[in-house]
Amino acid sequence: MDELTDLSDRRIAEASALAGLRFDADGLIPVVAQDVGTGRVLMVAWANREALEATLETGTVHFWSRSRGELWMKGETSGNTLTLTGLHADCDGDTLLALVRPAGPACHTGDTTCFGAGTDPATDDVLPAVWATLVDRSRQRPEGSYTVRLLDDPxxxxxxxxxxxxxxxxxxxxxxxxxxxxxxxxxVYHALAALLAAGATLDDLLGELERRRG
Structure with missing residues (x-):
């Protein structure tokens, strides 16, 4: 644990720091994914050293599937990836907190979080939810959608x-x-639609707001 005890925020920034973690008998460690913008807990999954190394290397969260026995990137098929902004170990080094910016709903059911709407601390996830709806409209392109018209017509x-x-x-x-x-x-709705049409992301917008807040 020496590599972690010197870090006041217990941040894991490099693969070398993984040596200080306490993996279970199967070489796994639970990872709690939290939306850095809203504070909502999105999901909990397992990771091994390979998954954590991939996460740190790519900046996109990877996990280890216990059922399939393979490495997987969150959002690899759905597009609802989790962009890592910080990875922190708990005081015992046996659980990780991944601070992330989600590109869409984190749950396979289409919900923002795997823990249900009742866990919303306020309305902080309204903006990501609106963005997710815009992205969904751009992909599904339902007939008669005003959003689709807006995205198609500069x-x-x-x-x-x-x-x-x-x-x-x-x-x-x-x-x-x-x-x-x-x-x-x-x-706000029309501005978000314009940003999406221009190729920007919600991460870009929130990142700029966070930069200005600092």
């Missing part, structure tokens, strides 16, 4: 961004808080 996107901005400004000038809130929500 002129419509620019027009709606201008309209929603003007309506928000008007509501603010009139000190109409309820209407301003509604218009702000419309603007």
């Amino acid at each position: 002129n419509l996107r620019v027009k709606k961004l201008g309209e929603e901005t003007a309506e928000l400004i008007q509501a603010l000038v009139q000190d109409d808080a309820p209407r301003a809130t509604e218009e702000a929500a419309d603007l």
